[in-house]
Amino acid sequence: MFEYEMTLAGTVNTDTQDIARGLRLRDVDFLRALVGQYQYRLVRYFIYLLGKRDPVDDLVQETWLRVLERGRSYDGRSRFEPWLFTIARNLAIDHMRKKRMSSIDVDESLEQELEALTPVSNAPSPFEQAARTEDAQRLAHSLQMLEPIYREALVLRFQEDLSLQEMAAVIGASVSTVSSRIYRGLAALRAQLDGGAHAN
Amino acid sequence: MQTDRHQPICHLIDKSLVGTASLEEEQTLREHLLACTACNEYLAASHRAIAGLGGFSFEVDPGLEEKVLASLARQQSDSKQNHSMPVWWSRLAALVLTIAGSFAVSRLADRAAPVLHVQATQIQLGLAAFWIVPSVCFFLLFLVLSVSPNKKGLSL
Secondary structure, eight states, X not given: OEEOOGGGGOOOOOOHHXXXXXXXXXXXXXXXXXXXXXXXXXXXXXXXXXXXXTTHHHXXXXXXXXXXXXXXXXXXXXXXXXXXXXXXXXXXXXXXXXXXXXXXXXXXXXXXXXXXXXXXXXXXXHHHHHBOXXXXXXXXXXXXHSOHHHHHHHIIIIISOOOHHHHHHHHTSOHHHHHHHHHHHHHHHHHHHTTTTTOO | OOXXXXXXXXXXXXXXXXXXXXXXXXXXXXXXXXXXHHHHHHHHHHHHHHHHXXXXXXXXXXXXXXXXHHHHHHHHHHHHHHHHHHXXXXXXXXXXXXXXXXXXXXXXXXXXXXXXXXXXXXXHHHHIIIIIHHHHHHHHHHHHHHHSOOTTOOOO
16 A cells, blocks of 8 residues: 555546547547546545445446446536546445445435445544544544535535536535535534534 | 624635635625634634645555556457457358358259249359358458457557
8 A cells, every 4th residue: 555646647638528539539548547647536535435445446446447438428528527426426326225235225315325324443434544634633533423425525625626516416416405515514624623613 | 603793704604615605795704804803713714624634645555556457458358359249240140141152053053943944044143143242242341340450449
């Protein structure tokens, strides 16, 4: 294991049309660079979404397979990240659904699946393991305890820099729902850093 | 901070951070922040929380990228095989039809001519024109299709 350095991963021309063309042609060098460039971000997204590390590598692999399989459906008219994270999210939900198959109500929505995901292990959380600053160490516990839907909103907005509209497309929810998830996520983090003095 | 006076401003701060505040709301917020320590603290705490998210560095298995590339190559290979199967079957069918046509010309034309009240040569020409030549053409076409290189294909 090592700390991923994006500079080693090669660079990809992030112009969306170039990405669409590369995916359509299944260009070798392009795909290699694309995997390198987005690998860390996919890992981070899955960790935020799932709150655990175990299934992440498999899901990352599955995501890229799905990207290759469905690459032609990306037309390059919008940013690549929302398209990629939508695939990743669906796979994560499929994964959770399979794990909980025996107890799932067939009408249960995807959102309920995410809401139902709660941390179960006493081992250090992936957030505790990844915290590199004092504030991050303080936030790690809050993040682990936060419901996945709020963690997801935080990472997509403040780490991936997705717009609210892009987030709404990824999550499959309204912009107002996305906004309120970010508010709640932020409130939880603020409360942790500020001793709860300013928590909503 | 939880007073009625500050609560709307805190909400505005949230909206501003998320990117949903209007220009008017941004202006109201700026004016309020000029004179309100409590709300400035709230804003600072919010900035700190957001910045804190950047303090995580998740480890990535160094072998993951190679695994991903290997599975992509595998999928590409499987996909190519599946894609080439119909070509192989078509080529085989064309070959069988060519052989069957040739057999029909050599063996059956003489026998069929009296029954059909035509000359054997006419049957042979008909078979050659409508059976053997198209079969040979399809065979050659499929042969060319199956050996033409896919220059952009994934072979990681």
